[in-house]
Amino acid sequence: MNQEPKSPAAESAPQPRRGGGIIGKKLPRPDRSPSVQSYVPEIAKGMGVLLDHFFRNTRDMVFGQRNDPVLEALEPGINTISYPEQKRPYPERFRGLHRLTTREDGSPRCVACLCCSTACPAQCIYIEPAEYPEGDARRGYERYPARFVIDELRCIFCGFCVEACPCDAIRMDTGAHAVPYDSRDQFVYHKDLLLSFANRRGDHQTRNPRAESPDPGWPGIDRLGKHG
Amino acid sequence: MNALQLVSTLLKIALVLGVVLGIGGALTWNDRRMSSMMQDRIGPNRAVFVLPPWLARTLFAAPAFLVAGALAAWAYLSPAPASVAASVRATERILITLELSVLVAWIGLAALTARATRSSPANGFERWLASTVRDPRNVFYAGLAAHVLLIPARYAIAGTPLSASLKPILFTAGPVLLAVVVAASALYAASLVPATGFRLRMAGLMHTAADGLKMIFKEDFVPKNGDRLLHSIAPMFGLFPPLVVLAVVPFGDVLCLAGGKVAGVVPSAGICTDPASSVTMQVLDLDIGILFIFAMSGAGVVGAALAGWASDNKFSLLGGLRAASQMVSYEVTLGLTLVGAFVVYNTLRLDDMVRWQGENAWGIFVQPVAFFLFFAAATAETKRIPFDLPEGESEIVGYFTEYSGMKFGMFFFAEYLEIVTSSALLVTLFLGGWQLPFLHRDGLTIAFGDTVLLHYGMTHLSVTLLQVATFFGKVVLVCLVQAVIRWTLPRFRYDQLMRLGWRTLLPLSIANIVVTAIAVLVVQSSPGAANVLELLGDLTQGVVAAAMIAAVVALVLWALKPVTRAQTVLSSSAELAQAQGGTRATPMQA
Numbered sequence: 124m125n126q127e128p129k130s131p132a133a134e135s136a137p138q139p140r141r142g143g144g145i146i147g148k149k150l151p152r153p154d155r156s157p158s159v160q161s162y163v164p165e166i167a168k169g170m171g172v173l174l175d176h177f178f179r180n181t182r183d184m185v186f187g188q189r190n191d192p193v194l195e196a197l198e199p200g201i202n203t204i205s206y207p208e209q210k211r212p213y214p215e216r217f218r219g220l221h222r223l224t225t226r227e228d229g230s231p232r233c234v235a236c237l238c239c240s241t242a243c244p245a246q247c248i249y250i251e252p253a254e255y256p257e258g259d260a261r262r263g264y265e266r267y268p269a270r271f272v273i274d275e276l277r278c279i280f281c282g283f284c285v286e287a288c289p290c291d292a293i294r295m296d297t298g299a300h301a302v303p304y305d306s307r308d309q310f311v312y313h314k315d316l317l318l319s320f321a322n323r324r325g326d327h328q329t330r331n332p333r334a335e336s337p338d339p340g341w342p343g344i345d346r347l348g349k350h351g
Numbered sequence: 352m353n354a355l356q357l358v359s360t361l362l363k364i365a366l367v368l369g370v371v372l373g374i375g376g377a378l379t380w381n382d383r384r385m386s387s388m389m390q391d392r393i394g395p396n397r398a399v400f401v402l403p404p405w406l407a408r409t410l411f412a413a414p415a416f417l418v419a420g421a422l423a424a425w426a427y428l429s430p431a432p433a434s435v436a437a438s439v440r441a442t443e444r445i446l447i448t449l450e451l452s453v454l455v456a457w458i459g460l461a462a463l464t465a466r467a468t469r470s471s472p473a474n475g476f477e478r479w480l481a482s483t484v485r486d487p488r489n490v491f492y493a494g495l496a497a498h499v500l501l502i503p504a505r506y507a508i509a510g511t512p513l514s515a516s517l518k519p520i521l522f523t524a525g526p527v528l529l530a531v532v533v534a535a536s537a538l539y540a541a542s543l544v545p546a547t548g549f550r551l552r553m554a555g556l557m558h559t560a561a562d563g564l565k566m567i568f569k570e571d572f573v574p575k576n577g578d579r580l581l582h583s584i585a586p587m588f589g590l591f592p593p594l595v596v597l598a599v600v601p602f603g604d605v606l607c608l609a610g611g612k613v614a615g616v617v618p619s620a621g622i623c624t625d626p627a628s629s630v631t632m633q634v635l636d637l638d639i640g641i642l643f644i645f646a647m648s649g650a651g652v653v654g655a656a657l658a659g660w661a662s663d664n665k666f667s668l669l670g671g672l673r674a675a676s677q678m679v680s681y682e683v684t685l686g687l688t689l690v691g692a693f694v695v696y697n698t699l700r701l702d703d704m705v706r707w708q709g710e711n712a713w714g715i716f717v718q719p720v721a722f723f724l725f726f727a728a729a730t731a732e733t734k735r736i737p738f739d740l741p742e743g744e745s746e747i748v749g750y751f752t753e754y755s756g757m758k759f760g761m762f763f764f765a766e767y768l769e770i771v772t773s774s775a776l777l778v779t780l781f782l783g784g785w786q787l788p789f790l791h792r793d794g795l796t797i798a799f800g801d802t803v804l805l806h807y808g809m810t811h812l813s814v815t816l817l818q819v820a821t822f823f824g825k826v827v828l829v830c831l832v833q834a835v836i837r838w839t840l841p842r843f844r845y846d847q848l849m850r851l852g853w854r855t856l857l858p859l860s861i862a863n864i865v866v867t868a869i870a871v872l873v874v875q876s877s878p879g880a881a882n883v884l885e886l887l888g889d890l891t892q893g894v895v896a897a898a899m900i901a902a903v904v905a906l907v908l909w910a911l912k913p914v915t916r917a918q919t920v921l922s923s924s925a926e927l928a929q930a931q932g933g934t935r936a937t938p939m940q941a
């Protein structure tokens with residue numbers, strides 16, 4: 124039952140292995156030669172390795188030529204990140220603080236559909252929807268958030284809001300983590316603050332195209348004509 | 352005891368205490384910071400003091416201006432000797448001040464170039480440095496050339512009328528130049544302090560200071576059934592012996608003050624013996640020197656044993672017992688090892704031992720086996736890794752389990768002081784104490800047997816200062832070696848420890864005595880041996896000098912080699928870091 128497939132190496136082995144035992148490369152035991160038993164050469168070897176690291180790292184610290192802890196992390200030397208002087212940039216897909224994306228005219232992309240606040244398991248998004256003013260082409264077709272509030276202290280950074288949004292209006296690609304504050308009300312981010320955040324390229328919009336009211340692709344006028 | 356002796360003794364005590372406590376404090380820092388660097392980590396350096404800019408500027412500028420003022424006063428007040436050209440003192444003063452000026456300017460420029468090339472240059476001068484000099488290494492080579500060129504320049508013009516006319520000018524101009532360079536460097540450094548304040552971090556020393564402060568303010572706990580009195584005095588018993596032992600360790604040759612000898616050249620043979628006009632560089636001048644050390648360091652065990660007993664804790668008791676038996680065992684080896692050294696040096700006085708080593712050869716060449724045995728036994732005496740069984744923090748926390756606050760701090764600090772003490776002893780007994788190869792009381796004399804290759808006269812004061820610096824430098828080096836041993840080795844098992852002490856080190860030290868005695872007898876009875884031995888002794892001095900120079904050159908060459916590192920960009924983190932030109936703080940990441 125427990126038969127191993129026979130490999131050429133196993134066939135050529137002089138003695139088939141029986142029972143348990145350690146599988147893998149056998150490490151030679153240190154021999155009990157005088158040089159080992161007298162400790163001194165071995166101590167010297169160990170100290171040599173240590174001093175090599177010591178001098179190299181001390182030199183790099185003194186001359187200010189330390190490894191870059193992210194880019195040169197695989198090279199010998201000190202790879203400690205000296206937070207907060209140095210910070211490892213978060214990876215591309217890191218879910219950081221939210222931002223509200225904008226349209227080309229700078230107004231929020233959000234249409235106040237409440238999908239995100241519905242999806243949010245922590246119930247930390249509060250939205251007050253409002254109609255566009257009379258005469259605006261978008262009135263009757265889409266709404267806008269009069270207030271958009273996220274309690275970042277309550278948020279669990281699950282990203283469900285981003286998934287739920289049909290308009291790509293809320294994103295978590297700022298690359299910034301939640302910041303400590305002195306009091307709870309400071310963690311409550313309002314619409315203007317959320318709109319002021321950009322992604323890591325400094326961009327307030329998104330790359331997903333969106334047709335606006337003058338564009339021929341904008342479906343709102345047709346619908347108004349059909350139903351209005 | 353006259354006034355001179357009183358004042359000089361107080362000064363010497365202050366010097367020894369200051370230096371030793373300083374080294375001890377630096378060692379506690381070193382043990383954390385440097386041992387992390389060995390493991391490719393940075394270690395604790397996050398404690399930081401933000402000095403307001405005005406304070407930082409004052410701290411930079413004020414001491415430098417004091418030094419500069421003192422130098423200017425010195426240049427103005429000290430009278431020139433009658434014949435400047437012939438005076439060794441004048442030559443020395445010119446040379447030292449010129450070399451120091453070059454040194455200060457050199458280091459300052461190198462640091463400035465490094466700064467200008469790494470961050471954005473602050474002004475036109477820095478821009479010039481960054482664009483033309485480009486690399487701090489170029490400054491280094493230029494400074495080295497300037498240093499080296501001063502020496503042949505001096506010899507080239509020696510004895511010419513140019514030298515005779517130049518010397519009186521330089522006699523005053525040298526210190527003034529140095530003062531100007533020091534003040535200018537300090538001013539420039541002060542001008543670079545950023546307006547947001549200077550972040551005083553001192554490479555992690557602030558962290559050690561914070562630790563010490565913390566210990567003072569922590570609760571002082573005594574176990575309920577412990578012996579209050581013994582519990583309190585045990586740390587003092589631990590701290591006392593390593594400090595008093597240093598009283599008999601000489602850190603320099605006798606300084607003669609009689610008749611203006613300080614500023615002149617004294618003969619190499621003979622020392623001043625008149626106590627009224629000479630200062631021994633030793634706090635306590637004892638005939639039984641080394642025996643005093645044995646008595647005192649033997650008392651060190653009392654602290655650990657008392658602490659273990661008074662704590663009413665089984666682990667403390669175990670630690671105390673281990674300490675007692677370990678230290679008593681190794682004390683035997685420690686004493687017997689040195690008998691061989693006594694036979695060779697023919698004295699118990701530590702200063703005479705050092706003098707013997709200066710005239711003949713360093714102890715490590717005469718008694719190599721004893722050196723290793725003493726090193727091992729002394730490490731065991733300090734209760735440190737690999738002999739730290741009394742502490743054994745991973746098995747029994749040790750004899751200070753029940754100690755907290757500064758009482759624990761005293762035990763802790765005593766351990767580091769013992770490192771300094773044992774290093775000082777090792778230096779004195781085996782590494783030539785204050786001696787530098789070929790440096791005698793009258794200056795530098797490179798001679799093998801009777802052939803003198805070079806003689807360079809130096810004043811008594813500068814020789815003595817050099818010796819004191821040498822001694823403490825050696826002590827720091829040996830302390831570092833001990834620290835490295837601590838970082839390298841794992842702990843012995845207790846039976847291994849005892850076996851090493853009684854079955855290996857003790858028989859070896861006895862054999863060492865026998866072999867040494869026979870060798871000394873043979874040398875004394877064979878007529879021609881003395882000359883050969885003297886030549887051999889000079890050769891060892893040459894070997895030491897060559898090794899020192901080679902080590903420094905190798906270190907500098909290695910340190911100046913440009914470093915090239917390969918970048919590995921596999922993650923989006925690394926891509927973002929590369930895009931911003933390296934890993935640094937970004938404004939959005941709070």
Ligand code: SF4
Binds near residue numbers: 244246248
């Ligand atoms: S990340 Fe999750 S918890 Fe935070 S706001 Fe979005 S849905 Fe709510």
Ligand code: SF4
Binds near residue numbers: 287293
């Ligand atoms: S952010 Fe998106 S999901 Fe949330 S209300 Fe606005 S459009 Fe709807």
